[in-house]
């Protein structure tokens with residue numbers, strides 16, 4: 433494809449991309465060219481994209497949408513006819529490239545003589561709401577200070593790095609910090625502070641100064657001191673990976689050993705999506721465990737229940753994705769490595785309208801089976817979690833601890849200390865902002881084995897359970913039994929809005945019970 437055609441393709445592609453987000457805009461209300469141009473506009477996003485638009489006045493009665501290529505060709509012809517001294521390789525594509533270069537140059541040099549609009553911008557430091565595009569407020573990046581203020585505190589001092597397996601970030605051990613010592617500053621243009629490959633902005637369209645609660649952003653789970661999660665490379669034998677593979681395992685004629693866990697077939701499609709049938713099955717296992725009679729005794733229940741212990745309700749044996757990893761011969765772009773490559777979609781933390789606090793959404797439409805993020809936190813034993821939740825400071829209910837169970841792949845009885853939880857209260861990623869929705873959530877949590885084939889610890893990855901529209905809130909069924917007040921995350925009044933809401937029914941029933949009691953009284 434020639435350079436000109438490529439340029440054209442790129443510009444028409446960008447016409448299809450979603451609206452710019454976290455955007456700073458500038459406009460020229462009156463076009464200096466008389467003709468039909470009504471309005472030109474330039475907008476920049478914190479993702480490093482700039483979009484320029486031209487609004488034209490046309491007579492709609494005869495108008496049929498032309499292709500961008502046809503328009504460019506006509507403009508080029510007109511230019512050649514009007515301007516006799518154009519270079520032979522002139523094209524609208526090269527002109528657009530020129531404009532992009534100028535946007536970058538003028539935008540980076542704030543003192544430049546061309547920078548005459550600086551009054552309408554503010555160097556991106558302060559939060560300013562811009563008009564809504566596609567229903568989403570465009571918010572300029574800010575340094576977002578949580579209530580109570582305080583200075584940004586470097587977190588790196590509080591890590592100890594284990595030396596057993598340096599290429600796994602999981603070998604980090606978290607030191608417990610009381611929430612009052614946490615950093616109170618979030619960078620609203622990227623809450624991950626550069627830990628993720630993509631920027632994850634924060635917006636509060638309701639204009640209040642409220643910010644997400646303080647926590648340390650971490651891209652990978654951290655293992656607490658006591659958690660039994662031995663992930664040293666030495667523990668993993670060659671038979672647990674595909675040492676002889678090369679390149680991309682998905683394109684090999686026979687699925688490699690890593691597909692053994694999933695019946696000899698890879699879970700991922702060549703497009704990087706989890707197969708629809710696998711998603712449906714995981715969704716069903718999570719929602720209707722009673723239909724999948726493959727569970728065994730759950731140590732946590734034994735430890736939580738008072739004596740005499742209640743009969744064990746069992747633990748579900750879950751479906752799992754096994755990804756290739758560092759000891760496999762394939763490369764990092766292998767199609768059987770999706771979760772370990774990290775977040776790839778454009779996400780935003782936003783303040784929900786319904787009173788659920790902060791939530792998560794994606795800027796773009798996501799197909800069924802797309803990886804969104806992991807639920808990252810501190811890997812704790814059930815006992816450690818119990819100790820924490822009994823401390824007042826940890827009871828704030830910011831996050832919901834995720835039950836990973838214990839050695840869930842075998843039917844043996846594990847020790848209580850081996851039951852693991854992920855607690856994202858202090859260390860976590862964007863997964864900690866995903867709100868709960870009863871039954872019809874658009875995400876499903878699937879265990880993913882990367883560096884631990886022993887089934888005693890896994891990554892919990894969230895994939896779309898159906899097609900998700902751009903800007904739709906991403907939700908996940910936490911599997912809460914709203915009647916269980918003993919849950920370590922504490923009960924909350926469910927505001928998910930689902931017609932199948934379990935929490936609403938419970939609150940309604942409680943309300944009815946209260947009315948009955950009052951009437952009787």
Ligand SMILES: C[S@@+](CC[C@H](N)C(=O)[O-])C[C@H]1O[C@@H](n2cnc3c(N)ncnc32)[C@H](O)[C@@H]1O
Pocket residue numbers: 644645787788789790791829830831832863864865866867868869921924925926927928
């Ligand atoms: C994992 S956090 C989700 C992020 C949280 N909304 C925030 O602002 O940080 C879980 C907490 O969010 C709130 N939450 C999540 N889903 C909810 C729902 N459906 N209705 C009401 N509150 C919800 C509860 O306070 C819960 O303990």
